[in-house]
Amino acid sequence: MAVSERSPAAAGNGESIALARSYREAFRRNAPGYLFLTPWLIGFFCLTLGPALGSLYLSLTDFDLLQAPNFVGFQNYIRMATADPKFISAIRVTFLYVILSVPLKLGFALAVAMMLNRGIKGLPVYRAVFYLPSLLGASVAIAVLWRQLFAADGMVNSMLAVFGIEGPSWISNPRYSLYTLVVLSVWQFGSPMIIFLAGLRQIPVDMYEAASLDGASARRQFWKITLPLLSPVIFFNCVIQTIEAFKAFTPAFIVSGGTGGPINSTLFYTLYLYQEAFGNFRMGYASALAWVLVIIIAIFTAFSFLSTRYWVHYDE
Structure with missing residues (x-):
């Protein structure tokens, strides 16, 4: 009995x-999904x-x-590393701002979230009030108000004068000008606080009850239960707030x-980038500054993800 076989070409066809x-x-099947994604795809590519x-x-x-x-190769990057002292100042100020503002902001947000997690009355009202600075903090109006508060004749010095303390001009003094911006950043703790509060609500109450029966103090419960179980949320907030800083x-x-303050004490990296692009019209050099910032943020983010194996604990 003969068995018919198709040729390899016919089978491949x-x-x-x-x-x-x-x-x-x-x-x-997926056409509707692609259709709804079209505006986002156009925005992403364009x-x-x-x-x-x-x-x-x-x-x-x-x-x-x-x-x-005019194509100059890597001359902008070489100039950045060898012949631009303002670039070094901007890097130093920005790193100091990130190192100070992010831990203080997250620590304050976690403390307030733990206080609100105790089930106090009027929780929605407190939550909305504490979140409000995060909505307003990045606005120009708040920045202007902050400048008035810390001026030589501002409200801060007026309050200090009541106690017989003569305050400095916080904005124009290079010793204090950066710290006023750090305080402004910490004041905008509402966004990470909401995320911390949601994470605290996911921790089982039974674990705290069992620890209390074993004689664990509140401090020990915080270090052995709250922080390990909240570590994924802490990691998320840390990455987001570092990028924002x-x-x-x-x-x-x-x-x-717009000047960077006295002796470049508040010359943030983004402010220096703005000065080069729209003040000095060096768009090529400003673009190089922007890509260096992208690389710095990428390195910090990658380092954060690599470090998660040592301190972030996911519930399996």
């Missing part, structure tokens, strides 16, 4: 047809990825908005009047 048919069917790639090219050029970009711009621009 049949598999290609079947594969093409499966792709068409999959596209037909407003995010496209300009990012354009700035990467401009970072390798000498461009002043008036003439065509690196990108801080409005407070430094308004409080310092």
